[in-house]
């Protein structure tokens with residue numbers, strides 16, 4: 001199993017419990033949709049799975065590493081090695097071209113592979129956009145760059161938080177199709193937060209967060 005979350009609890013300072021004993025697991029090549037009402041803790045769980053935050057109790061194992069054993073530096077290294085993120089806001093670097101954005105995370109992780117980046121650019125339909133800047137792209141184009149940037153270092157876990165939340169229906173379908181195809185090609189695991197039941201049903205498994213628990 002790539003990711004195992006077991007009986008995880010999480011509260012923020014002085015707050016009510018957000019996660020109250022959450023368990024789930026995800027293997028290489030599997031895709032899982034996480035749904036739930038606003039404020040139910042979806043992004044919180046995504047952040048814990050990606051070693052972006054710490055939890056109060058329970059256990060999370062990613063690629064055989066028990067996250068509780070890591071300090072800040074260890075978590076940062078694990079994220080660099082294994083995890084990639086795609087957000088609703090595309091979060092491209094405005095001063096870098098599409099090509100530079102595409103290879104940025106792979107370069108930062110010392111994993112830049114020009115052939116793989118070329119392949120991603122082709123698959124994502126970015127070949128003719130490589131010299132443009134993000135402000136000159138549509139939302140769908142920007143999200144395709146963000147997906148390429150995320151997958152360029154060949155992460156084992158892709159975390160996507162409402163990746164199509166800012167896109168119209170056509171762009172949304174296109175971005176989801178491309179993301180699922182590339183995830184399948186790379187055997188990455190995908191944990192995707194969505195409010196859309198239509199999107200959720202495209203993934204292998206669907207779970208819902210409610211009252212701090214998975215159902």
Ligand SMILES: Nc1ncnc2c1ncn2[C@@H]1O[C@H](COP(=O)(O)OP(=O)(O)OP(=O)(O)O)[C@@H](O)[C@H]1O
Nearest residue numbers: 012013015018036037038039040041042043044045
């Ligand atoms: N850093 C934080 N400090 C304190 N409270 C937080 C923090 N982050 C999130 N929360 C609270 O935790 C709860 C769960 O937030 P979270 O963002 O995980 O929910 P969500 O299901 O992703 O919501 P949405 O669908 O609206 O994005 C909310 O009540 C939120 O206000």
